[in-house]
Amino acid sequence: MSSQVKVEASPPSVSSASNEMETTMTYEAVIPHWFYHKIQDDRGSWNPFSREDSDQLEAAFCSGHNPNSIVIPVCGGRYDVYLGSRRMLSVYWDEEDSEVQRCTWFYKGDKDNKYVPYPENFSETLEDAYMQAVTRNEWKKRLESPSRDLIILHNPKLMVHYQPTGIPDEWGGTPSEQGRPRTVKRGVESISVEILQGEPAQIDHLVFMVHGIGPACDLQFRSIVQCVNDFRLVSLNLLHAHYKKANEQVQIGRVEFLPVNWHNALHADATGVDNDIQRITLPSISRLRQFTNETLLDLFFYNSPTYGQTIVNTVCGEMNRIYQLFLERNPAFKGCVSVTGHSLGSLILFDLLTNQVDPTLSSRLRAKASEYNAEPQTPKQTLKDVLEALELPEFLSVFEKEMIDIETLAMCTDQELKGLGIPLGPRKKILQYVKRRGHLKESNFTTETSLVGDLTQPPLSSGSTLNVVNYEYFDVGIGQVRIDYPQLSFHPQIFFAWGSPIGMFLTVRGLKRIDPNYQFPTCKRFFNIYHPFDPVAYRIEPMVLREEEFEPMLIPHHKGRKRMHLELKEGLTRMGTDILGSLRVAWQTFTRPPMPSLPPSTAEAAPLSVSNLSLATEANSAVKLEEVSVKEEPIHLDVGMLNGGQRFDYVLQEKPIESFNEYLFALQSHLCYWTSEDTALLFLKEIYQTMDISMDQPIQ
Known part of the structure; x- marks a missing residue:
């Protein structure tokens, strides 16, 4: 850490009457903070490291060791900073290098009004000028930056940066003050930037996240790495908010989410498929055709024996490679692993897990x-x-x-x-x-049982209409093309599917029913999570329980309640049901024939006959019919063993604005999972539930 230096100004001279009234000013050295940004993105914004990472980098910088030999893991161990070259490199995936800088002075840039740090050498020049101005109480200092910009230190609270619009004269004179002045700030505490505290070092669970079609994962056309970073941040904030007691008792650390990118391997120059497709693509509506080639064609590639094998090998190989590298960098990790797939990625994981071998x-x-x-x-x-x-x-x-x-x-x-x-x-x-x-x-x-039924189940007759496909002629029993499925080097604990077309693909492959006893050989839990307006998502539970009509499980709001418009809709529906039930009972009362009078209660009175007794109790039974039906306990649904005997179709609650027009938000609904707090909280709940750690207040 940078030491604080206090320098007092020299006493004013006796001959200077004005300086005699001025108080002595104290100088304190600026506290640096470390930032990073993409090297190839010249106008990209600078992002601050967390306080823990910045302190770690500053301690290494001040250690006196050769900086060229210092490598510091940052961002939860997902990146390494090479201190000598001021470069940050990703560990688990391919990504452009980032420039790292020790920052002390900033000016407001043109883009988004965000502050941009000055280079380290010029920041030292500014700091020296500032120290002299404070100690000597001499302001109005002018400095010229390496780009010949003009910086004027008027006073400690007013420092400006001029970017001259004029051209220097032929003698190399300094341009005059021109253009709009920019604000100059000293120290990261004086600029508006959010600095995170840092991530816990303890990792409780590892989750691999597989993307769907195309290189972009959301409406902002961001990559899988950026979307996973957002989901990781959302889950970390929810972990701090909903597991305070466990945090205080140091029972939990964090969940690590790592992306698995298979699109680049399929569309890279190694396969040459992009050039082949481009050669046969029509020249009209070029942008739409380019979008189709980069996204929708992935569905056809997966159903191709050649490229389907490439996709499966890439997904499995990447997860195995990242898992081994993760264990090398985290030797103390004792947690479990789960997998997540979005859209087509969920189907890839489903087929891969279906074909795993449990010794x-x-x-x-x-x-x-x-x-x-x-x-x-x-x-x-x-x-x-x-x-x-x-x-x-x-x-x-x-x-x-x-x-x-x-x-x-x-x-x-x-x-x-x-x-x-x-x-x-x-x-x-x-x-x-x-x-x-x-x-x-x-x-x-x-596996102990196949997807279409138990091995002891007798074969269907030739005239059976339940299943017209003989699945034993396929390699995996579900109509998929022939693919040699590789094996994962770990056994996933939970499989989360987002916006998944698994149900639709199984149906068009010819599978009409999933055997209730079926479960993945090496994964015991499964969740099919979807938004109600997602056009790509399909349910799976009705393929197991075909005889019942039932709703999916509703994912609770992360604040512990239903959304207001859903509560209002449910209340109105319940009110309408109560009114109709009351009218029905009243109508039955008016239309029922008169009840026979009961015999007098005397000793000579004959006992009630069975027929009279039934008539006497008929009225009470009719009146209480609605009450009994309302109070009847919900029937337990047996949806099979895909999730260990528990429900696995889970639906998100739509937002109020989405309820006005389902079609308008259809595409957005398919891409909403990466930033969904409700989805992230469901992840944390199910993951930590297996560790016997519950939330502070259970979400209903």
């Missing part, structure tokens, strides 16, 4: 296969064992005559078996066994 399931898979009397992993199993298990021992002699063993049987076709004289029924049993045997040998089918 712990191998024993259960063999036990499941034994239920079919088809143990593919047992080398001692003979043809005789198979035929006896299929209750077809009478055909053993036929196969032995043709010297057909169990391996040869797996290569026989229906026509070949028919040529051996095997009837239709036994042929179907044998072919079904062969199909299951090959199905279980595939590495993609090592």
Whole structure:
């Protein structure tokens, strides 16, 4: 840290009567703060480091060590600052280098009225002039910047910067004061800039975020890195606001969000696909066609065997690379990992997680296969064992005559078996066994249950209309093109999908129902989060529970209530229901036949008959019918095991202005998740709930 130096002005001379009345001024050295900005963005704004990062950089600067050998991790360890070259480089992704500067003096720039720091050397010149002006009480000092601008120090509270519009004379004279004066400030405390305190060093959870189509992720055409930075900042603010007790007890640190960019790998020069597409693109409406080539074509690329494989390899490879690098830079990390996908990115993650292999399931898979009397992993199993298990021992002699063993049987076709004289029924049993045997040998089918049903579920008949696609002819059982899915080097704890078209893609692939017992092999929890006006989002729960009509789970507002317009709408709906119920009960009362009178309560009175008793209680039952229906407990919905038996379709609350025109905000709704506080709070709630840490006040 820069030391504070106090220099008192020399005593005024006796002959100067005016200086005798002036008080002694004290000089204190300016406190520097470190800033950064993109090197290639000459007019870009300068951004301050957090106070913790700035103090760390200042301590390294004042340490006296060779600056060329000093590398300081900043911004939560996502960047490294090379102090000697004054450069900041990203760690986990490719990004333009940023220039780093130790800043003390600033002037107001033309762009957004933000303050721009002077270069370090000239800032030292300004500081020396300021110190002399304070100690000697001599102001009106004029200084010329390296760009020949004029800076005048009128007094401690008035310092201006002139950018002359005139041209210096031929003798190299200094231009006069011209142009609009700019304000000059000394020290970061005197300018209006937000400086964050810093991020906790402890990382509790790591989340990978995969983008959707195109290089831009929001309406401002920002990259995935910028959008993830915003989401990280939103979540950090919510963490401080909703987990104060846990923060005070040092139970939690923070959640780290890292972007996964696959668009650049697909559209880079390595594939050459952009040049091929450009060669066949029509010249008309060029901007619209360029937008289509950069964004919408990603959907077709993913359904292509060639480029779909490239996308999957890139996503999986990037997550594995970043994860290993993260562990190297954070050796004390003991938390879990989750994944998030937006739009097409959620579909990529869904297919990738569907095809992960859990080694712990191998024993259960063999036990499941034994239920079919088809143990593919047992080398001692003979043809005789198979035929006896299929209750077809009478055909053993036929196969032995043709010297057909169990391996040869797996290569026989229906026509070949028919040529051996095997009837239709036994042929179907044998072919079904062969199909299951090959199905279980595939590495993609090592999960305990498949997406379309349990392995013990009998095959559909040929006349069944529930499912006309034979999924066993596909590699993953859901109609996807043939892709060799790589394996992740970690097991995700939660999979969050934003604005996801997963439900639509599964449907058009031919899948009408998801088996309730299905869950991802290596990921036990899943959330399908969407905005109600998102045109790309689809529900998934109705594919599991087809018999019920039910609403998705409503994501609470981050302030702990419903939005006002939704509460008003719900209140009016409830009021209308109460009025209709009252009118219905009144109408039933008027139209019901008169009730028979009860017999007198005497000892000789005959006991009430069953018919009279039922008539007597009919009125009370009719009156209480509406009350009973209202107080009836909600029926528990079994939506399967995708989220461990819990609900997984979650809908955001639209804003009041969005309710006026759904179509106007449709595109914005698909891109709103990156800055959604409600979504970020749901993330934190589910992540820390697994760590048995709850919020200060539960959100209802």
